[in-house]
Structures are given as structure tokens and as C-alpha cells.
Amino acid sequence: MQSDHSAARPVGRGAKVRAAVHAATLAELVDKGYAALSVENVAQRAGVHKTTVYRRWEDRESLLTDALAEHMAMDIPVPDTGAIETDLRALARSLVQSFTSPAGQAVLAAMFTGAAHLPEIAAARRHVFDDRLTRAEPVVTRAIERGELVGDTDPAELFKTLAAPIYLRLLITADPVDEATADQAVRVTLAAAHAGALRLAPASEPVTG
Structure with missing residues (x-):
């Protein structure tokens, strides 16, 4: 009896290959973890030859970096509900849902x-989070235009405040993470924003002498 891997059907070229390999990389990561991840198993699961993978990615680290960046960038959409509270709730709940899935x-x-020690992964992690902050900035811009937030609210600080309690539970305390966690993060973030704690830092005065 053939395994699921060996029964995989060949896929097309270009974007379809990239999508199939990314999906296979994440599936292997879920099934076996980083330590057992191999280009050969990813290729077999994706239904492509390993040389096809190596033509696009130098090694498993570059493959994993690319797959993680793509997954993180696409997994959490930026909402536009018409109100900052519901926008932030949608973002926080999406973050919880994404990171509590397998x-x-x-x-x-x-x-x-597992791969945190790799410079490529550290750089990808920084890029992914910077990109996510940039893409979510319109949530704050629209809230300022509606008069829900003061004009000098710092989008980066607001989203860091929103995400911090969720990541604390996921990565440090191992406390339960659910929609209640997300909703509490929203309440804390809005309270901080309305208290003026999340404003842009004033520009430093030029040094003269």
C-alpha cells in the first residue's frame, strides 16, 4: 500500500509548484517538526522532484524561511469593520486562531x-512582523480619521500592545489562549491608546553648538 507521500500527484510549474512546496513544507513541519524536516520529504509530499526544489531554494533553511514568511504574511487578513474596537478584535482573534492551530x-x-538560532529565521521573523505591522497601519489611520484615536497614535506601539499578551501566553506562560484572551488584549490596548500611552515619540531636537 502506497503512503500519502508516494501517492502525491505531480504538480505544474511556477506559482503552483511554489504553493505546493510551501504547503508541503508546513505539513512536514506539523507532522515531524523542524529537526526531521528534509527537502526530500517535502518534495515527495509536494509531488515534485527534489531537484525542482533545489532549483528554487538552496537548502532546507531557505525553503523553511520562505514558507514561514509566506504563511505569516497571508494567514491573518487586515479587517475593515468600520470601528477600531471591532477591527482590533478581529485582528486579535485571528492571531489567536492562527497560532493555536496545528x-x-x-x-x-x-x-x-527549533530553528530560532538560524540567522535566516531571525531575519525572516523580523521581516514578517515588520510587514504585518505595515499592512495593518490602515486600521489605525482609519480610526484616526473617524476620531476614535488621537492623531499621533503610534501604529507599531498599538499593535505590539495588542499582540504582547497573546504571545506571552503562547511562548512563555503556556496559559490558555482563546477568544477571551484576544478580547482582553483589545480592552487593554484601547485603554492605553485613550490614555495617551501609545503616542508617537516626539522628534528629538537637533544638536547645536
């Missing part, structure tokens, strides 16, 4: 434990 747990393990 794929999300595997991604966290790879990015913060």
Missing part, C-alpha cells in the same frame, strides 16, 4: 525554538 503551533515552534 500549523500555527508548528510555525511558532520553528521560529522561536
